[in-house]
Amino acid sequence: MKTNICILLTFIALLFSTGVVAQTTEILVLGSDHENKPGAEDYDMVVRKLTNFKPDMVFGEYLSPADYEALEPGTWAFQGMKKSKEFIAKTYRQTPKNLNKKIQEAQSALQKFPYLHKVRMDLTAWYIMQSDRGNADYQIYLIEHEMKKHFGKSEMAYYTQHFGNLDSLKKLRLYRPLSEYTNIYFPLLYGLKQNQIYPMDCQKYDRPWSEAWAKADSAFKVLRTKAKADTSSAEAKTYAAIIKYSNLTPEDEKHMTKSPYYNMAHPRYAELNDAWNFYGGSRFYGWAGFPDQHIKDMFAQWTLRNEGMCANVLRQAKANHAKRVIVGVGAGHRKLMEDILAKDPNVKIVSFLDLAPAAN
Structure with a gap:
């Protein structure tokens, strides 16, 4: 009997190790505001709730180095990183050989002793050279919020020589005081003693998305002009209905x-977000003057981007055997990403609404 039990346990262990029985991953997609003003939210409360979730991995709306390098020059994401690269190229003069090895060695050294300030500054520059915007931003956050107060004279001089000052970093958008990363995700990572944020953005469809949006915007302006020119027209009825549907109802306000982060996690917010981002959304297909096809084209490109983001999350989460994952993303993405991720039978979606209250 004991032999049979041992054989059974060995068989079960083999199934898990070979992936025949896959591990369930809990994924919390947190809809986030890109502009987090002081006092608008109890950010410490949000961080505590996320900390209690005990994530193995935290993803941000950042591109991987490979995906950045594949971008078309001139696109928004490409140009933003290009400025940082040009700045660092002037202050560091050359890219070291074996950049990946240098980054790994610096990460290892900082894991053992986090107050190697010059090593951390070099690591930040190397991340920029490597096109890893997310982890460069994280290191800048650590320098500004946790490490700079411990700098000696030589370390401050090294910082000034290579990074200028806080205003320089703000101009490069390497430090964004109002971002969700500065206020939530980087404090979360630091508290969890995790040394990196994982990239999951997908910008392959940026150009066709922009084209679809421009056409939809032009068509909506035509609808609005007709509605205002003749308030008794069918277009006026459509326009008035869109405006009404896009506003909070007394029930919403109740x-x-x-x-705000609780509200952005609510199902009703997703409905409103579609109305705000898609000129009323699919609800108005077939209404007089509504640009159905242009809005459908927008939704198509939007869906492709979100599918790409979800694929990036799942690939990395599975490779790291993550049990719990947080995906920080603009609030407009939350519902669609949850729906896409939930199609994976080994994923359990967790809502911010369901997290236990954060203890002080």
Whole structure:
């Protein structure tokens, strides 16, 4: 009997190790505001709730180095990183050989002793050279919020020589005081003692998305002009209905809380977000003057981007055997990403609404 049990346990262990029985990954997609003003949210409360979730990995709306290098020059994401690269090229003069090895060695050294300030500054520059914007931003956050107060004279001089000052970093958008990363995700990572943020953005469809948006915007302006020119027209009825649908109802306001992050996790927010981002959304297909095809084209490109983002999350989460994952993303992405990720039978979607209250 004991022999049979041992054989059974060995068989079960083999199934898990070979991937026949896949591990369930809990994924929390947190809809985030890109502009987090002081006092608008209890950010410490949000961080505590996320900390209690105990994520193995935290993803941000950043491109991987490979995906950045594949971007078309002139696109928004390409140009933003290009400025940082040009700045660092002037202050560091040359890219070291074996850049990946240098980064790994610096990461290892900082894991053992986090107050190697010059090593951290070099690591930040190397991340920029490697086109890893997310982890460069994270190191800048650590320098500004946790490490700079411990700098000696030589370390401050080294910082000034290579990075200028905080205003320089703000101009390069390497430090964004109002971003969700500065206020939530980087403090979360630091508290968890995790040394990196994982990239998951997908910008392959940026150009066709921009073209679809421009056409939809032009068509909506035509609808609005007709509606205002003749308030008794069918187009006026469409326009008035869109405006009404895009506003908060008394019922919405009754269920809103003081926490924007709680509100952004609510199902109703996803409906409103579609109305705000897609000129009323699919609800108005077939209405007089509504640009159905242009809005459908927008939705198609939007879906492709979100599918790409989800694929990036799943690939890395599975490779790292993650049990719990947080995906920080603009609030407009949350519902669609949850729906896409939930199609994976080994994924369990967790809502921010369901997290236990954060203890002080």
